[in-house]
Amino acid sequence: MPTFLDQERAEHALKVVKGMKGNSVGDKFAKLTAGFTATLISNGLGQSVATLRAKQEPQYLALYEALQSWLCEGKPFMPVSNKELINHIVTADMRTYMQAQAEAISYVEWLKKFAAAYLKTPD
Numbered sequence: 001m002p003t004f005l006d007q008e009r010a011e012h013a014l015k016v017v018k019g020m021k022g023n024s025v026g027d028k029f030a031k032l033t034a035g036f037t038a039t040l041i042s043n044g045l046g047q048s049v050a051t052l053r054a055k056q057e058p059q060y061l062a063l064y065e066a067l068q069s070w071l072c073e074g075k076p077f078m079p080v081s082n083k084e085l086i087n088h089i090v091t092a093d094m095r096t097y098m099q100a101q102a103e104a105i106s107y108v109e110w111l112k113k114f115a116a117a118y119l120k121t122p123d
Helices: 004-020 028-056 056-072 083-091 094-118
Strands: none
Touching: 004 056, 004 094, 028 056, 028 083, 028 094, 056 083, 056 094, 083 094
């Protein structure tokens, strides 16, 4: 049975994905999210997010903005005082960083599922 926080994650992710429906970047976003959990696990939150920010392609920026929106909206694991995700990541203590990384992994799982269901073009 999903927890309330898990339902919030799902609701937020669904809103992001549905907002991209019909957008030309949707399929690329779906492909990016499909492998992003592994990226987070192998590279860590900081490097993964920095890469998203550096790419300057719409699907990367969309994923960065989705993560920023979710992680920086005043949840207990990320204080609302820092609206820019990358700034918070580089100033967070280790405990907060690890909580944010775990939360990002959980959130991206929802993005990945909804993107595959709503945005991916059949092969």
